[in-house]
Amino acid sequence: MAKYKEAFKLLVVQRYTEGQEGYRRLAKQYGLDHATVRRWVKSYEQHGLSGLQKKSSRYSAEFKLSVLQRMRQEELSARQAIALFDIRGGVGVVRRWESQYHEGGFQALEPKARGRPTKMPTAEPPKPPLPVTEKSSLEQLLQENEYLRAEVAYLKKLRALRQSKEQAAQKKRE
Numbered sequence: 001m002a003k004y005k006e007a008f009k010l011l012v013v014q015r016y017t018e019g020q021e022g023y024r025r026l027a028k029q030y031g032l033d034h035a036t037v038r039r040w041v042k043s044y045e046q047h048g049l050s051g052l053q054k055k056s057s058r059y060s061a062e063f064k065l066s067v068l069q070r071m072r073q074e075e076l077s078a079r080q081a082i083a084l085f086d087i088r089g090g091v092g093v094v095r096r097w098e099s100q101y102h103e104g105g106f107q108a109l110e111p112k113a114r115g116r117p118t119k120m121p122t123a124e125p126p127k128p129p130l131p132v133t134e135k136s137s138l139e140q141l142l143q144e145n146e147y148l149r150a151e152v153a154y155l156k157k158l159r160a161l162r163q164s165k166e167q168a169a170q171k172k173r174e
Helices: 006-017 023-030 034-052 061-074 078-085 091-104 134-173
Strands: none
Touching: 006 023, 006 034, 023 034, 034 078, 061 078, 061 091, 078 091
């Protein structure tokens, strides 16, 4: 739910546009930050009533890149960009996009998966057992036993390698 209702935002903007009060005075009267009042006014001037309405704040990577390119081409500030493109979340959002783009390029602007990742991968359904004879059954068991021994040996080696790397890193820190 939005913190402030659309009617309240419109009231504050109208009081400003009447020209009798400035950002700071209105902000003080209503217990707001003056930057919030300024953002509402600029958004209203650019987009009308829709600029004050609640809006989803999920943006595509293409949109983010177009905002950053326009900022660079027209030498816009982050504040001007959020007013021009009707971006929710304040200047911090655009600045975060800038830093992400400089660190990781276009791929860093891609929306991240939301929610908690799954803990275990989904297992394949078990295969139906094949009809086997006693002799082939014994051979299968011996093969499986050999495979499992190799897997255990591999995991032991992997654990030992990790421990040696951790010990080396710990010695390096000291």
